[in-house]
Every structure is written in structure tokens, then in C-alpha cells.
Amino acid sequence: MSGWIKRARSRDERGAAAVEFALISIILLTLLIGIIQASIFFWSYQTGANAAREGARQYAVDPCDKTGLANDQKVKDFVGGAASGTVTVGHTFSGSNPPVTGDEVTVTVSYDAPSIGGLLPDFPAVVKTASARVEDVQDCTP
Template identity: 65%
Template sequence: MCGEHKRARKRNERGAAAVEFGLIAVILLTLLIGIIQASIFFWAYQTGANAAREGARQYAVDPCNADASDNVAKVKAFVGGAASGAITVTPTFSKGPGNTGAGKEPGDQVTVRVKFKSPSIGGFLPEFPDVEKTASARIEYVGGC
């Protein structure tokens, strides 16, 4: 009798490992998707910082072209695929110490603000905040302005 009872109990536990794996797999997949989404956000964040830095450099090198779409297009190209949707590029010029002229002068400061949404892998997780980075550069030369 004892041998039959053990065999019957062993047979009833068939599939228990599959059920346990199914329960754990949901948690592991959620964790994996979260890690991947966070990695995509941090990649977009670093790309935004680089685009703002390169944009500030571009405006500092060519301050006379501040209103042209050429500099904005270059900054947007630096962001590339790290953005999901529209990319906003906002350059701001401020006067340096002792500069009083109407135009741009050496010593003036340019600050570039880049803002965009990072890509998502399907809406499984809550949205991350917009990537918003700024960088500044000093204008050294304004020949031809």
C-alpha cells in the first residue's frame, strides 16, 4: 500500500515545474523589459547631452548663422534615432562681461537646449520623462557678422 501511495503522489506532481516556471517567467520578463527600457532611456540621455554640447560648439563657431536652420539641422542630426518624435533645439545668446554692442561679440555666451522624447519598447512600462539637456560655449570669433 505504501508503494502505491508514493507512485500516486509522484504522478500528481507532473507539470508542477512548468507552472512554477510560468509564474517566475512573468517576473523575470518584466524585469528584463525594464532593464532594456532603462538602458534605452540612458542612451537617449547621453545622446541628448552630446547633441547639446555639439550644438553649443556649432553655434560658438558660427554665431552669425544663429537663426538659420543649418545649425538646428546639425544638432538634430546628432540626436538621430535617440529621439521618438519631435526634437526641439533652442539657442540662447547672452552678452559677455563688458560687451555692449548690438551684435554678437567675442566673449558672448551661447546656450543650446535640446529636448525630445526617448524611444519606448512598446508601452509596457510607464513613460520616462522627456530628455532635456543644455550646454554652453563661449564665442571666440565673430568674423563676418
């Protein structure tokens, strides 16, 4: 009779492992999606920092771009796919207009980081700033 009890118990517990796996897999999947989304945000954040730094360098070596559109476009191109939507680039010079050697240029880049399907709440916008010293103003004309 002990064999019959053993067989009856094994039949009752057949689906228990599947149910336990289903409950745990929801938690594991949520954790995995969160890790992936955080990784995408930090990648985008680092790309914004690099874009601001490259933009400041570009303005430092070529401050004579009157409209700033060419230099700003280079910064936007550097951001590339790390942005979701519009990339805003701003620049200011600390001294006179046109800038002179030794002035400081500050470039600010802002945009929204991409999201993986809106499963998690949005992260804050990426806003990065970098500064550089203006080096070459030989060809600038007022």
C-alpha cells in the same frame, strides 16, 4: 506498497514545475523589459547631453548663422534615433546681436525618449542644456 505511493506522488507533481516556472517567468520578463526600457532612456539622455554640447560648440565656432537653421539641423541630426517624435532645439546668446567674441551661447535640446511598445509608463522628456564661449565672429555682419 511503498512503490505504489511513490508512483502516485510523482504523477501528482508532474505539472508543478511548469506552473512554478510560469509564475516566475512573468516576474522575470517584466524585470527584463524594465531593464531594457531604462537602458534605452539613459542612452537617449546621454545622446541629448552630447547633442546639446555639440550644438553649443557649433554655435561657438559659427555664430553667424542668422536663422540658426543649419546649426539646429546639425543638432537634430546628432540626436537621430534617440528621439521619439519632434526634436526641439533653441539657442540664445548672452551678449549683443550679432554676437561678439567672448559672449556665451546656450543651446537647449528637448525631445521624448523612445519606448518599447508602450508596455511601461513613459519616462519624462529629455531636456538638456549646454553652454560655450563664442570664439570666432570675423565674418559676422549685422
